[in-house]
């Protein structure tokens with residue numbers, strides 16, 4: 794495994810398409826499907842509440858509170874399989890991850906719209922480690938002010954994308970819907986919630 798920088802002006806990205814070997818990724822996928830308390834989160838969009846188009850679970854240390862789309866999330870406790878990954882990531886990236894948002898995209902209709910992970914509790918330059926499992930999906934980034942700056946990458950089984958520095962301040966990202974027949978995918982974004 795080796796996480797290599799991905800050049801994109803105004804962003805700080807690093808990517809390893811095979812951070813987890815295939816078998817390790819298979820085992821984690823099965824454990825996470827089974828151990829995570831999957832829920833439909835309500836999100837606020839243009840002032841209205843909707844069911845989000847995916848299943849999610851907010852996991853973390855008891856004091857890692859998070860406000861997200863107008864709702865206060867109390868984290869679920871860590872499933873054993875994710876505690877091990879958190880340790881590996883903390884060691885490799887030197888970030889004291891205390892929470893993870895798990896998202897499960899059941900098929901190509903499940904998606905995530907344009908956003909930045911810029912909630913105040915993440916601090917001004919958050920390190921976010923995004924581990925993908927299951928089906929390949931396209932992940933897109935676009936600069937907030939300069940339309941010429943954008944990127945897209947395929948996030949496959951066992952891949953790790955690390956977003957840090959000014960990435961959230963300068964860019965939005967999304968996981969678009971697709972009409973192609975795609976299988977289920979799980980994404981885990983490990984985060985550091987600053988304690989207040």
Ligand SMILES: O=C(O)CCC(=O)C(=O)O
Pocket residue numbers: 894896905910923932948966967968980982
């Ligand atoms: O599913 C993905 O790859 C993106 C997830 C994401 O952007 C998030 O959880 O904030």
Ligand SMILES: [Fe+2]
Pocket residue numbers: 908909910966
């Ligand atoms: Fe995000």
